[in-house]
Amino acid sequence: MNFGIDQLLSTPSMMAELSGRRLALLAHPASMTQGFQHSLDALSTFPSLRLTAAFGPQHGLRGDKQDNMVESGNYLDPELGIPVYSLYGEVRRPTSEMMDQFDIILIDLQDLGCRIYTFITTLLYILEEAARTGKEVWVLDRPNPAGRPIEGLTLREGWESFVGAGPIPMRHGLTLGELGAWFIHHFRLDLDYRVIGMDGWEPHQAPGFGWPLESRGWVNPSPNAPNLWMARAYAGTVMLEGTTLSEGRGTTRPLELFGAPALDPKAIIREMFEMAPQWLQGCHLRPCWFEPTFHKHSGELCAGIQIHTDGQGYDHERFQPWRLQSLAFKAIRKLIPDYPLWRDFPYEYEFDRLAIDLINGSPLLRQWVDDDGATVGDLEAMARQDERAWEEERRPFLLYP
16 A cells, blocks of 8 residues: 555656645654655655755654653754754744745654644644645645544543644544644634545554554654554553553553552452453453663562553454543552552643643543542443544545545
8 A cells, every 4th residue: 555655756746746846844753655765865856846844743853852841953954954843842833934944845744543642733733834824735644553443532622732732532533634634624724735645545454454564564653652552552551641650661562551569450450340341342451560761660660551452352443442541540549549640740841730631631531530439431421422423523534435
């Protein structure tokens, strides 16, 4: 199959439209062609194209920053001599001076299909500034590796942030190109927008169910996104960033496992199955022990749980990572009522709101976990209402079967 960058480079008519115009590229390490050439390098080989600027999102154009809340600077590309602007440095939103550098911006970002992934907020900011300045935006589309399933609560009004671009659920089930079209519709933006679609993407097809495992290699879109299994679990495990639990940063399986010193993983799993076995289908939970080399609980032995989506037990349609992780929080709260679960230090430069609430787009999830009387059915009812509404809202923007 071909991703958007491959389609663009192999279609003379589209390349002719770009000829002679000032072009910018927003990309990151996973912005690769079929032949593992970075999109910036691939575009630069065409004499007819006039590259005048490049942009990098969080973690940088080439992936230079490992952790969150570590900014990148601007620089000149040593080979092309063009400015490379950071959209996770002094600014998050491109300035007027940056927008003046190009006529068309090509956006080639590998998303993970999760609302909190900051690349989609960067997309929205680019769209808003393009509408203001009269620039064209072309999204070179890529697969959503989490596929089409929808899950989680919708971000509530007033809870927008850099990890919450708009009222969508945690697991949105759209590609970046589709999501851009929804942003334009929802925020009533007026601009020239085009999606260079993929050829042959079948999000319901095994074994990848969103990612073409048998035809494309995986390149980390961010440092702690090492494989498809992480991408599948991420809509749930990303909530660990709002807790005191380790999400596995500093191990070889970040955001596939979680834990902390003095936990009893077998008891947690047992409690989860007693409360809501229907939320634990489609994967396998394995007690494990790990010692992070950096980040939370660095150098301490943690007892935890790994979420396996990599074996015969994986069922794409039944796997519910957001519910699974929510249930783990509820089980810990029940087993250890006074456990200091919620992280109280800054998250994505937000100092006045709890990280877990920013991540979920409201305090609803945290309140459900902390309320002794709140039931599994209570959270299910809230989530199902939001998920059904999003199913209908996203329908007009689906580009692939």
